[in-house]
Amino acid sequence: QPVLTQPPSSSASPGESARLTCTLPSDINVRNYNIYWYQQKPGSPPRYLLYYNSDSDKGQGSGVPSRFSGSKDASANTGILLISGLQSEDEGDYYCMIWPNNPWLFGGGTKLTVL
Amino acid sequence: QVQLVESGGGVVQPGRSLRLSCVASGFTFSDYGMHWVRQAPGKGLEWVAGISYDGINKYFADSVKGRFTISKDNSKNTLFLQMNSLKVEDTAVYYCAGPPTGGGYWGQGTLVTVSS
Numbered sequence: 001q002p003v004l005t006q007p008p009s010s011s012a013s014p015g016e017s018a019r020l021t022c023t024l025p026s027d028i029n030v031r032n033y034n035i036y037w038y039q040q041k042p043g044s045p046p047r048y049l050l051y052y053n054s055d056s057d058k059g060q061g062s063g064v065p066s067r068f069s070g071s072k073d074a075s076a077n078t079g080i081l082l083i084s085g086l087q088s089e090d091e092g093d094y095y096c097m098i099w100p101n102n103p104w105l106f107g108g109g110t111k112l113t114v115l
Numbered sequence: 116q117v118q119l120v121e122s123g124g125g126v127v128q129p130g131r132s133l134r135l136s137c138v139a140s141g142f143t144f145s146d147y148g149m150h151w152v153r154q155a156p157g158k159g160l161e162w163v164a165g166i167s168y169d170g171i172n173k174y175f176a177d178s179v180k181g182r183f184t185i186s187k188d189n190s191k192n193t194l195f196l197q198m199n200s201l202k203v204e205d206t207a208v209y210y211c212a213g214p215p216t217g218g219g220y221w222g223q224g225t226l227v228t229v230s231s
Contacts, residue, residue, distance in 0.1 A: 002159060036215045038160075045210055046160065048219025061219055095160055099215075102174040104150060104162035 003028075004096055004107035011113040016086050022079040022096030022107050030072050035079030036097040037070060039090075040109075046095060052079065088114050117141035117220045119211045124225030131201055137194040137211030137222055145169075145189035147217045151196045153207035154224075163209070164196060179205075201229045 005023040012018045022037075024030050034053045038046040048061040052070025060066070067084045079096055091114045096107040123135040135151070151163040163183065165174045170187040184197045194211055208224040 036219075038219075045221040045224055046212075047221075048215050051215055061215075093159075097160075097215075102165050102172075103176065104152070104165070106160045106162065109159045 002108040003105045004098065006094075006096060006107035006110045008108070009111045009113065011115055012086050013115045014086050014088060018083045018086055018090070018112055020081040020083070020094050020096075020110050020112065021076075022081070024077045024079070024098070026077065028077075028098070028100070030077045030079055031074055033098045033100065035070060035072065036099065037068075037079075037081045038095045038097065039092050040095065041092040049081070049094075083112075086114050090114055117213075117218060119213065119220055119222035121209065121211050121222045121225040124209065124227045126228045126230060127201055128231055129201060129203055129229055132197070132199045133201060133227060135196040135198065135209055135211075135225060135227070137196075139192045139194065139211075139213075142213075142217070142220075144187075144192040147213055149187060149194045150212045150214070151185065151194075152210045152212050152221075153205075153227075154210070155204075155207040158207075161207075166194070198227070201227075203229050205229050 034051045036051045037049040040046045049064050050060045052058045069082050071080045093109045095109045098105050118140045121137045148167045150165040153163050164185040166185045166187050182200045186195045206229045208226050210224045211222040213220045
């Protein structure tokens with residue numbers, strides 16, 4: 001079972017925003033970790049999107065549009081990926097990851113459908 | 116541009132061994148730790164193993180500890196995964212991946228099928 005919890009599916013219409021969540025277990029404080037996000041389309045390897053730690057410590061992957069952004073909800077111990085201005089090409093699976101020392105811990109992934 | 120090219124996958128019987136390779140180009144391989152991540156058919160991502168930039172420190176998922184080893188030849192820009200005592204549940208696409216701090220590049224993957 002993945003350590004990080006992601007909803008299995010989410011959907012939104014083109015032009016709308018999608019908010020994908022990644023909840024950490026209670027013994028791992030989201031405040032202490034960068035949250036990394038990956039996008040995967042069928043038949044392709046994951047693509048690195050961005051990381052978010054704080055508003056002053058964040059980074060976008062190479063060529064990733066600015067409409068992909070990250071945030072945290074510390075009260076819910078959750079990392080968030082926000083995709084604004086949804087496009088049909090944004091459809092795919094999205095995985096969150098944290099990197100405490102050296103195992104990479106992944107969420108189970110969210111399948112995003114753009115209706 | 117950065118490229119990671121895996122090879123060595125195939126069909127193998129349970130209990131047998133397989134060695135995966137990943138040739139890197141387009142970046143200074145010796146500066147980065149590297150990782151193997153796998154994805155079983157229709158499933159999510161599972162981290163398998165990681166190695167420090169100099170090849171000294173190695174880390175393994177509990178599911179493969181004692182059966183898999185990881186190594187890195189910086190002179191040949193190549194990452195390896197030696198997989199012994201393979202099990203049916205090791206069936207997956209195996210990806211070679213660089214750290215997100217280094218651009219987050221992944222290879223296209225190589226399929227390992229463990230079946231009798």
